[in-house]
Amino acid sequence: MVKLTEQNREQYAESILQALNSEELQQFRQLFLELHPQDQHDFFLELEESQREKVYEYLSPEEFAEIFQELELEEQKDIIEELDQTYAQDMFGEMSTDDVADFLGEVPESKAETVLEGLEDDDAKDIRELLSYEEETAGAIMTKEFMNIPADAALRDVIELLRQEGPDAETIYYLYVVNAKQELAGVVSLRDLITSDPNKKVEEVMSTRVVSVNTGDDQEDVANLIKKYDFLAVPVVTTNNTLVGIITVDDIIDVIEEEATEDIGEFVASRGATDVNLTSFTAAKKRAPWIIMLMFFGLITAGVIGQFEETLERIVLLAVFIPLIMDSAGNTGTQSLAVMVRSLATGTFEKKGMFNTVRREFGTGLFLGLFCAITLMILIPIVYRDVMLAFIVGLSLFLTLSIATIVGAVVPVLINKLKLDPAIASGPFITTINDVLGLMIYFSIATALLQYL
């Protein structure tokens, strides 16, 4: 029994490599094809170009398709250059249509067209359909490899059908039932199928309470639905309820990862740049717009301090607390932002309602401001021997933190109401607003109380 533990895996990979290098075709195929496609993919990625050439020679297009569909998009683009055109075309013919569509969506249209023309008509039609949906919608992420069964079939016949066609479908754990007009009419789980009398008809055992999504639905909403009901798959229908595809739970896991990475990317202002596969220059080009935009925000903050140059000239010590005010305002605001973004993303927000959540955040800000102000009013007199300074910094911080939580909580909700992605109100954006507010409060109080300093 080949158990894929850390140690065995390396040893096993060593044997395959040896077979490959010494050109023992049979030995290589036997060992390699025994692996899970994902492990085949891991092994393949470690190879040099000359070794990869041998793999293309030793594996049929159908076998190589398994590896190709596990590759990242950037890797696929590199590998396709190494493949013979006929081999590549045969490989596309063996891949799941949704995987082909993902790839073709990223290459120049003329190239995609060539590939499409070489495919069977049915597959080409499915892929064109998938490509026609907007990115990140249910239609774009669904698969066309699903089985639908007529409502009036006998269970016995369905099981026979599964025996024949099952291996090609993405999942056979849920079978979607359609009526004569190809409209979604119900669902039968494989579980129900085998635990029921085989002589019954599908419509007798199917559940008509089938939850479906629309082709245009956002992928994040689909993810929340699958998560909520613990589904293994969900059917995708058009506006007139025609069944056109399914989305399986493994695709949804990728969506959840992707959305979480996106959320984090937006917190740190690097949308699309948290990809470790890019070169330094490409990564810099992707991140630079954010950093430069935020630098402009920094110039705005600079302008705010510039307004108080006179005050600063009289008491230079005030400059020392600029970082403290900025950091505290920024951190408090992004905490509130994180709470809101996550509760909007995971759907808990709807349960509690906007008003309650914002009020909760404001209350939290008041308490946080109070805790921090008290700490500072004890610390600053000890370190800087200046009670008035402690009072100014403490009061500023109290006011700033109370407001910072509201900014952090309200901005993403407003942006959500305007149907924009809540995470556009990214951390740095909220932080800048709070920096400016905090420093204005701080220097205004300091200027007003200047005579007592």
Added chain:
Amino acid sequence: MVKLTEQNREQYAESILQALNSEELQQFRQLFLELHPQDQHDFFLELEESQREKVYEYLSPEEFAEIFQELELEEQKDIIEELDQTYAQDMFGEMSTDDVADFLGEVPESKAETVLEGLEDDDAKDIRELLSYEEETAGAIMTKEFMNIPADAALRDVIELLRQEGPDAETIYYLYVVNAKQELAGVVSLRDLITSDPNKKVEEVMSTRVVSVNTGDDQEDVANLIKKYDFLAVPVVTTNNTLVGIITVDDIIDVIEEEATEDIGEFVASRGATDVNLTSFTAAKKRAPWIIMLMFFGLITAGVIGQFEETLERIVLLAVFIPLIMDSAGNTGTQSLAVMVRSLATGTFEKKGMFNTVRREFGTGLFLGLFCAITLMILIPIVYRDVMLAFIVGLSLFLTLSIATIVGAVVPVLINKLKLDPAIASGPFITTINDVLGLMIYFSIATALLQYL
């Protein structure tokens, strides 16, 4: 066909509510029990206490168990107070053992003990076992409701067994095969089961290449495994390969959500505080340690500026660029951090290797520094009519950003090597290091070039 669209759902809920309020027991039960447990839960959450009391009366403990296990932990604690003790005990007897364990892990031990003593011996034993594993490990999140089948059984008999016991198991889509010593020997998917000749034996069709996890494995590693291989479930074994539980994909989705929320929480320094169910004061208490710790960091940064008070006194205008230096250093560092944390979490980091990734980040920092320095050397002379100031700020920013990316990339890797959670190197921590470095570079250069200003 009751289709749960947004509109129908409300209308349906209205009918159930009416039946409940007018005490039409039969009508209520018929409508309510037709709903998916998750929808029953949503409906139940909207009720007043007096209405909830009626629900307890109208539903059997078994029926109510379905709702109870969907509740959040905090909600469970509130609801349990409203239940009659015998009713509650019967309900626990009907719940999945892993759900009971999750609940009992959060209540005082004496209370948990009372519940455990009232349960059947088998269930109590399972729950005690689940409670004995460390939090966030495979053992703690696995379920004991799984079916294992002997290797020498005939497929025909297995299908018969499924007909009888299937409805109680968490998943029957994978059946794990054990030998006489209860050791994990293989796996048969339901798909294989129904597409094979029923007269064959399990060991003839089972796959022996079964990937399993250990009870002590981190839940994040389990999630990555399930994600990698697109599994619907994974078996959990002890160190001597005895099968003790399974983890299903729906639990893993919760883990992925949880870990993503945790990652984000750590980016914004609010571990455990991104929970919208807390009161203001509790939320403030949870977040305050972070904010106050970061405030202390702010005092350190203040100390750095304090060192250059003389320089500042001569050129107050230097204070104006403090936010710009801080923000740019902080933002660049957290971008690098985000790349590292996500690639550590999703496992892409291992593919690329530490050295390559850090070198990539350093290169990115050089380019970013260059872009920003050029922008500033054009802008500052226009706005502040001071070329020397532009040079100082530009050069400082170039050096700071180059270093900031390294700090952002290396710190999480070091922390990971030390087997700590990489996200402890949270955004604010990295930001503070970069703030201090950036301001020291800035004021050092300014002090050195003071005579030219």
